[in-house]
Amino acid sequence: MKYRTILLFGAPGSGKGTQGKILGSVPNFHHFASGDVFRRLTPETELGRLFLDYSGRGELVPDEPTIRLCREHLEAAARDGRFDPVNDTLVLDGIPRNPNQARLLSPSLDVRLVLYLSCSDMDKMVLRLQRRALKENRLDDADPAVIRKRLEVFEAQSKPVLDYYGPDLRCDIDATQTPIKVSLDILQAVEERLG
Ligand code: ADP
Secondary structure, eight states: OOEEEEEEEEOTTSSHHHHHHHHHTSTTEEEEEHHHHHHHSOTTSHHHHHHHHHHHTTOOOOHHHHHHHHHHHHHHHHHTTSOOTTTOEEEEESOOOSHHHHHHHTTTEEEEEEEEEEOOOHHHHHHHHHHHHHHHTOGGGTOHHHHHHHHHHIIIIITHHHHHHOTTTEEEEETTSOHHHHHHHHHHHHHHHHO
């Protein structure tokens, strides 16, 4: 069975997490953020160590373990009733992050909408990331060199995901607006496309 899915897509600092939590709080939407799941791993596990290693450098964790983790979490959420694959729409945040991940996930996903939180103002995103580093104790956001690397990785490796899904599924949202205006635009797009 394929999960009916909305992708929240955008550069680090574009507000995916904030918006994902809001959309995920609406009945019949289930928010899944790959970064949050990685951060909950402990360094005693092999994948926890792998995550600290790659994210500390601003790089993506390798695809196979990332997809496995995502699958296992969604299956567990479905088993214990937090996610109802028949009635819920899955809101994926932070995954797929390159075209290979999109290919690996394709047997499991029925992607209906790709919401691209676009932000032309790089300085704004860097500022958001630095503020978040202080508030949420996120080491990968504290170092300007790591932030730069993360933005480069987004441009080079993640942006091609937009081409993978094509223009028909894509809806651009201006991420430089206030969070409430971004939410309004997202809800409107979801209502128009999914009803
Ligand atoms: P942001 O939204 O700020 O880019 P995330 O919280 O989504 O950050 O991710 C933090 C880190 O977790 C990434 O830099 C990466 O190392 C790792 N990560 C998260 N999702 C994925 C993914 N789908 N594939 C590979 N690595 C990932």
